[in-house]
Amino acid sequence: MRPPGVPAGVPPVRGRSAYGALSFAAFSIFWSTTALQLSRDPFHCSPAVIGLFGLLGAAGAMAANLTGRVKRHTHPMPTAVAVVLIAVACAVLSAAGRTLGxxxxxxxxLGIGVRGCTCSTSASSTTSTRRPVPAVGLHLLRRQEAGASGP
Structure with missing residues (x-):
């Protein structure tokens, strides 16, 4: 099944859009609920302290740099590693998400996984089609739609 609005003749964009959309939806859902969780019992964090948690997510910038250095953007390994990192983050957060640690x-x-998935799926959309600009635009549109509808 392909995401709605993705042309049937662009298989690389379909798959990459789905990965990007799901990773961004996971990211949006996580931050929407975490901000509420941190403001309530047992944490009682102020908005400024909750904002500082966003700095922990800045580790994703490292993933963008590393993913950008991958020579073969059409290879599925960078995306697979990013998806595994997102799954590991989900496992850690579901097991120990009620604790500050x-x-x-x-x-x-989670930040590294989502950023790595974003970079690898965007890069592969540009290198695996003959018309990269519409492919990347379509990929990013689907990703943003999923992130907006995630929470």
Missing amino acids: GIIAGVPV
Whole structure:
């Protein structure tokens, strides 16, 4: 099944759009619920402290740099590694997400996974089609739609 609005003749964009959309939806859902969780019992964090948790997610910038250095953007390994990191972050956060240490451990892993997935899927959309600009635009549109509808 292909995402709605993705042309049937662009298989690489279909698959990459789905990965990007699901990773961004996971990211949006996580941050929407985590901000509420941190403001309530037992944490009682202020908005400024909750904002500091976003700095933990800045570890994703490292993933963007590393993913950008991959020579073969059409190879599925960078995307697979990113998806595994997102799964690991989900496992850590579901097991220990009620503790401050669990959140601190899970946020950087989630940030690295989501950023790595974004970079690898965007790059492969440009290198695996004959018309890269519409392919990337379509990929990013589907990704943003999923992130907006995730929470």
